[in-house]
Amino acid sequence: MIRFIFKRLLQGLLVLFVLYTLSFFLIKTLPGDAFTGERAISEEAVEALKKRFGLDRNWITQYALRLRRLIVNQDLGVSPKKNREVSMILRQSFPPSAILGLNALLVACAIGIPLGVFSAVNKNSWFDYAAMGFAMIGICVAAFIIGPLLQTQIAMRVPAFKVAGWENPLDWILPAITLGLAPAAYLARLTRGGMLEILNQDFVRTAHAKGVPPLTVIWRHTLRGGLIPSVAFLGPAFAALISGSFVVETIFQVPGMGRHFIDGTIDRDEFLLLGCVLYFGILIVILNLVSDIIQALLNPRLRDSL
Amino acid sequence: MRLRQNKVAVASGLFLIVMFGLCFVAAWFTGDPNQQELTHKFAAPGSGHPLGTDQMGRDLFSRILFGGQISLLVGLVATSVAFVIGISYGAISGYVGGRTDAVMMRIVDTLYAIPFLVLVILLQEVLSSSAGEAAGWLVKKWSFPEETTFRFANILPLFIAIGALGWLTLARITRSQVLSLKQQEFAQAAVSLGLSPRRILFRHIIPNTLGPAIVYVTLTIPSFIMYEATLSFLGLGIKAPNSSWGVLIKDGANYMETQPMLLIFPGLFFTATLFALNFLGDGLRDALDPKAAKD
Numbered sequence: 001m002i003r004f005i006f007k008r009l010l011q012g013l014l015v016l017f018v019l020y021t022l023s024f025f026l027i028k029t030l031p032g033d034a035f036t037g038e039r040a041i042s043e044e045a046v047e048a049l050k051k052r053f054g055l056d057r058n059w060i061t062q063y064a065l066r067l068r069r070l071i072v073n074q075d076l077g078v079s080p081k082k083n084r085e086v087s088m089i090l091r092q093s094f095p096p097s098a099i100l101g102l103n104a105l106l107v108a109c110a111i112g113i114p115l116g117v118f119s120a121v122n123k124n125s126w127f128d129y130a131a132m133g134f135a136m137i138g139i140c141v142a143a144f145i146i147g148p149l150l151q152t153q154i155a156m157r158v159p160a161f162k163v164a165g166w167e168n169p170l171d172w173i174l175p176a177i178t179l180g181l182a183p184a185a186y187l188a189r190l191t192r193g194g195m196l197e198i199l200n201q202d203f204v205r206t207a208h209a210k211g212v213p214p215l216t217v218i219w220r221h222t223l224r225g226g227l228i229p230s231v232a233f234l235g236p237a238f239a240a241l242i243s244g245s246f247v248v249e250t251i252f253q254v255p256g257m258g259r260h261f262i263d264g265t266i267d268r269d270e271f272l273l274l275g276c277v278l279y280f281g282i283l284i285v286i287l288n289l290v291s292d293i294i295q296a297l298l299n300p301r302l303r304d305s306l
Numbered sequence: 307m308r309l310r311q312n313k314v315a316v317a318s319g320l321f322l323i324v325m326f327g328l329c330f331v332a333a334w335f336t337g338d339p340n341q342q343e344l345t346h347k348f349a350a351p352g353s354g355h356p357l358g359t360d361q362m363g364r365d366l367f368s369r370i371l372f373g374g375q376i377s378l379l380v381g382l383v384a385t386s387v388a389f390v391i392g393i394s395y396g397a398i399s400g401y402v403g404g405r406t407d408a409v410m411m412r413i414v415d416t417l418y419a420i421p422f423l424v425l426v427i428l429l430q431e432v433l434s435s436s437a438g439e440a441a442g443w444l445v446k447k448w449s450f451p452e453e454t455t456f457r458f459a460n461i462l463p464l465f466i467a468i469g470a471l472g473w474l475t476l477a478r479i480t481r482s483q484v485l486s487l488k489q490q491e492f493a494q495a496a497v498s499l500g501l502s503p504r505r506i507l508f509r510h511i512i513p514n515t516l517g518p519a520i521v522y523v524t525l526t527i528p529s530f531i532m533y534e535a536t537l538s539f540l541g542l543g544i545k546a547p548n549s550s551w552g553v554l555i556k557d558g559a560n561y562m563e564t565q566p567m568l569l570i571f572p573g574l575f576f577t578a579t580l581f582a583l584n585f586l587g588d589g590l591r592d593a594l595d596p597k598a599a600k601d
Contacts, residue, residue, distance in 0.1 A: 015416050
């Protein structure tokens, strides 16, 4: 197990390195820079600014210098546009994003897994059809439609909720629902599929035959194997949550990282952009590892091969 | 064919045909989507404007149909790009095997671990500037029609960026197919007949992988349409004078308190199309894959 985690961490570092390199040069080829903005400044001033941020050298030198600074000092540089250290910006905007993401994941699991399990157990019942219809809605109705609808239909009518903002825990609820609905739908479908596969197997029939109560069969014997596809989906789900957070943070004005990434793209703020991409990468590597470990715990055959 | 017995899938197919007809044929009879009538801002649905007008007095119905052209095109063009890359990549990786296969699949694994939208946004922005330059050159040197060329240069990068990064799963599916196909008798017969590897791969193996690939691809169309709309909603995708359903929903969201219809009408077209595409894709999968249909 420890060897497996170690191997996975090494692979993760490789992914991060590739991601950093790829994004660095992609960002470098973006047209324009952070200094040519709304105010017209003289060319000498731009040159001086570029020199101050180390942007006057060739790309390879910049790449090497910044990679070294990142590894040795954990320093991501200063955002020219916001005039603050990128690591400070990210440290401040990480908590709201993390809270939003975890709550959305909670919403997704709390809705998706029970729906999938009940649908599988009551296959082809009205509940199954209703649940799968709901899952289809979750997949097809985009967050940028659900969000504004929740704002007008709930936030503007219920005094406890605000249309936008991030001051008290009540403000967490609507964004989490908006972000969590799509993964909930996918989880419901995957859980149903995984459960059906297990429910058709011989050992389940044996358990029923020897008189184990139906609920115990589900709880003790099938849930474990039936949830494996859903847990495997958690890795991609985290990546989808990051993409989704761009939209949800914009709609509900959450002061998170997604907004900084979009701002960074529009402003051509290369330091901020690269910092955001690296943070996203680290998150996904860690969460993929967690998903792998849970899978191994659920599936004895997988555990033995580690 | 089993697909015909699936009423939902048939209805979805018919719906999509109507939607394509509306967007690509009927749209041209609804007037100019960019025609502003500032005296008719926020007109109610009805008289002269079937779905009313927006904040600049433009006809919403016409805008939805023309926006639909781009949204549907994203689905088709980006999917075709992903289809070609994914099939070739997966087939070569699976057929060549060995170290080449290992390296090619590690690349796919690495790209999997990167948030898709992040790379699409970056790639799209990079391609946009080259597309803009290319368009300027075409207009100046070859006197291409200016407006059309620049409009095209505005939408093409997004299509390519989504397609160029959306092929990963398809490559995996094709690879596993090729791995089992190349063991079968007909493939070994082709080898012993002395056919060149390229001919075996492209004439004998790849055609056999197309079935599952097409099923998977039907299900990527709605997700690509969703990506386009997401980017446009964030202000990073399609830009004026072009518009798409994502752009219309974004505009509508700005006026949702007073003019909810500006959000609801484009949202309905968008969502209904995604429903139809997903139902059709599910139906196709069930029809072609008996194992999945049993559940």
